[in-house]
Amino acid sequence: MADRIALVTGATGFIGARLVPALLERGWAVRTCGRRPRPESLPAAAKYHTVDLAGDDDLAPLLTEVTHVFHLAGASSSQSSEDEMYRGNVVTTERLVDAASRSETLERLLYMSSTSVYGEEVQLPSPVLEEMEPHPSRAYGKAKWAAEQVLWEADEAGAPVIIMRPVSVYGPGNVKLLASAILDAAIERFAGNQVLPVPATAIEQRLVHIDDIVRATMHLAVHPWSVGGAYNVVFPSYPTSHDVAEVIAGELGMEVELSDDPECGLDVDARGKTHDEMLAAGMAPDILLTKERFRFMRKANPNNRLSIDALLSTGFQFDDADLETGIRATIAWYQEHRWIV
Ligand SMILES: NC(=O)c1ccc[n+]([C@@H]2O[C@H](COP(=O)([O-])OP(=O)(O)OC[C@H]3O[C@@H](n4cnc5c(N)ncnc54)[C@H](OP(=O)(O)O)[C@@H]3O)[C@@H](O)[C@H]2O)c1
Structure with missing residues (x-):
């Protein structure tokens, strides 16, 4: 059996669809979920569960033996209303974190947040550091920030939380932005x-390529001291x-x-x-x-420029x-x- 067992939520989405094969290639056992029926493109080696994370289903079976959660499920403004964004980002996270809090095998709980948490109305010192107090200005950023609060509370209670904040991700398979x-x-x-x-x-x-996001995600998930940190992810040229x-x-x-x-x-x-x-x-x-x-x-x-010192300090290098x-x-x-x- 593989040493590392991943649960990838949002596996039917743009980033999840690229992360799953990358994990399998590196020998991980991978369990995945999404709301739609299993996509044909999902590698056969990945187990798939159709589940609405914000619904009533018990999420504990999803987490059985899982060592690393990659929580990518979310709803963005391109395709969702304000209510859907709250449900898809905040309610899913509350329910998943609650189930994860009862896991005895969990080593890492990585959440894909967004730089939209910083907002665009209040000028923050530039480049924006992760520890600055965000002022999310739109519904998507507010929902991602509310979801982060669920994780920061779990972090304080001892959960092994890692938060990534990417900018707009582009590359093959991307359908928006x-x-x-x-x-x-x-x-x-x-x-x-x-x-x-x-x-x-x-x-x-500001942009980042999907391959860099996938590599940064896997890098942070196994890095010895990435836990408890937030990481901006943007390609270093604008x-x-x-x-x-x-x-x-x-x-x-x-x-x-x-x-x-x-x-x-x-x-x-x-x-x-x-x-x-x-x-x-x-x-x-x-x-x-x-x-x-x-x-x-x-x-x-006004908050376009972001510090990536935290990410680079872990030894990560962009392509x-x-x-x-x-x-x-x-x-x-x-x-x-x-x-x-
Ligand atoms: N792409 C970007 O540029 C970007 C930038 C910054 C941050 N992010 C964040 O990164 C994450 C992944 O982004 P993405 O572009 O891959 O997203 P995406 O293509 O829009 O996919 C979203 C995924 O979330 C799942 N999902 C949504 N609501 C759910 C629910 N209630 N229960 C279970 N699954 C649910 C969807 O499942 P179904 O499709 O099966 O319904 C889908 O797999 C998101 O959290 C997003 O906010 C993305």
């Missing part, structure tokens, strides 16, 4: 535009919205044109119509089409590849899988 921006550009190319208009005001972005648009446009054979109109590009109706045409032409419907064009690149965040290479490879993956046409 940067993925939606890539879809927006692909829509305009499909509509026959060779030029990609982008608002002239450059907005600083591109502007123009840099990101240049990479996307370049990969799609388009040219960026800076525009004084913040609402530049196709309007919502034209984007919806072209999107329908792309689906009719065989595009898979996975990437989220947002009402706002380039939604995730629109607003400057050498630069953001441009990662974004290009992601677009190539979308094209290959017909997530964009």
Whole structure:
């Protein structure tokens, strides 16, 4: 039997779907759960339980013999209402932590929180350190912060808690945030535009690649003194919205044109119509089409810069590849899988 037995919640999601095979490759026994029926893509070696963590089911059987919990289940603003975000982040965490508190085998309880806990309305000292008092400003950040409180209480009671706070994660399989921006550009190319208009005001972005998140998660989960800490996770270079648009446009054979109109590009109706045409032409419907064009690149965040000293002090190193290479490879993956046409 494997020495380490993982429970991965949210295993049907973007990050979980990449973490599970990575754990199996390293010899872990892996139990997983999600609400939907077992996905075909889940490796056969992973056990799967269909369970609503915020429902009434007894969660104790999920934790039997588990040494490491990777609590990834959560609900984000891209796809959920405020109530759903509370239920998906806070109620799931309360119930899981309660069940974990009765485990006799648990060595680590890792929670995937988010840098959205810091908020965007109160300016924090920059770069933002994990120990600064957060001021979450939106429902998602508030729900993640409330879920963190459940874990910090468990930590005080002696639970082996580790909290990760990633920024927007991108890469193959991602369906929102940067993925939606890539879809927006692909829509305009499909509509026959060779030029990609982008608002002239450059907005600083922050991203992290899915492979770095998976490696950081596994690294922190077995690190000897990571327990009791929170860890920001962001790639250490910050591109502007123009840099990101240049990479996307370049990969799609388009040219960026800076525009004084913040609402530049196709309007919502034209984007919806072209999107329908792309689906009719065989595009898979996975990437989220947002009402706002380039939604995730629109607003400057006063707390954009984050300290990653805590993560680096554990010996973690980001992949050498630069953001441009990662974004290009992601677009190539979308094209290959017909997530964009
Ligand atoms: N992706 C990012 O950019 C990013 C950035 C920062 C933090 N995070 C955090 O990282 C975690 C994973 O993100 P992700 O992008 O992989 O999320 P995702 O693709 O949206 O997947 C969410 C997962 O949570 C599960 N889930 C939601 N509510 C549940 C419930 N009540 N009971 C059981 N399972 C439930 C879903 O199961 P079903 O699909 O089967 O319903 C799914 O497996 C989340 O907590 C998220 O807040 C993500």
